[in-house]
Amino acid sequence: MGQALQRAAQWTSAKGGSGGKLEFTKLNEDLLNAIMNWVDGFGSKYPEEAKLVFKSPLTWITTLRPDKLSGGFTEKGEEMVSTQTSEKDGTPMLTLKKVSTNEYSVTSMSLECCESVLRMAGDQKLMEVRSCLEANRDPATKMLGDRFATVEGDDNSIYRFIEEITKEIEQVAKQEGWRRWSQRDRREEVAT
Structure with a gap:
């Protein structure tokens, strides 16, 4: 997934030490729609696999606000955390954290949680997928671990x-x- 994303997506050049952003092109829009549709239906097709906990979480700036969260969340300081936790270490599976006055970040530990974010995002689903991929350029590595990292040259x-x-x-x-x-x-x- 990471290699396919790196090769297929069209990125802007990096500025000020940050990685580039996804360009607004037809190819990228098609790619984002395909990823969105894949994640959006994953839990119904593969309910057990959707619950698997990522090796490290996907974190990105989100369009979600606390009032969009529906059921299964508790307030913990500046964060809204899911009551569902990782069996391994008790980490909340989904966290919405206030970054600044009008900015929040979301941290997801499974595809089930990513699918929940898309559901809560409503008509902003495509922006959520874009933000997630821009912040997590090699999502397969985060989900599955370093052995699945994108490598240059021969894999x-x-x-x-x-x-x-x-x-x-x-x-x-x-x-x-x-x-x-x-x-x-x-x-x-x-x-x-």
């Missing part, structure tokens, strides 16, 4: 992934072998 991430799995298998095999060997030694000691 050998599948080989790195295979190596990682192979190392894990070898470690388990060594541990199992050590256990069996030590159990066999103990049996031999008892027999003598």
Whole structure:
């Protein structure tokens, strides 16, 4: 997803140390609509997968305001946080945080939450998707982890992934072998 976005989207040049913004072109609008439609129907097609917690959250400046939030949120200082939390560490799955007087940021930990943001955004869905992608240039990395990061040139991430799995298998095999060997030694000691 990150590579496809980098290659297909048309970006403005970076200014003042910030990454560029998505240009207002027909190609980008089509891309944003495709992503919006994919996210918007994801939870109904894949309800279990939609609940999977991202490796790191997607965070972006939002058009949402606290009055747009519907059910399942509590106020926590300057933030509105979802009552739904991550099982791993108790982090709220969705957070709306006041950044300045009229500006808020949203932090989402799952596709289910991203879909909720789009629902609450109403006719501003496309702006939400645009803001999210501009703030998260490689969303697949945030969702799935660094092994899915966009890389320039040849993409050998599948080989790195295979190596990682192979190392894990070898470690388990060594541990199992050590256990069996030590159990066999103990049996031999008892027999003598």
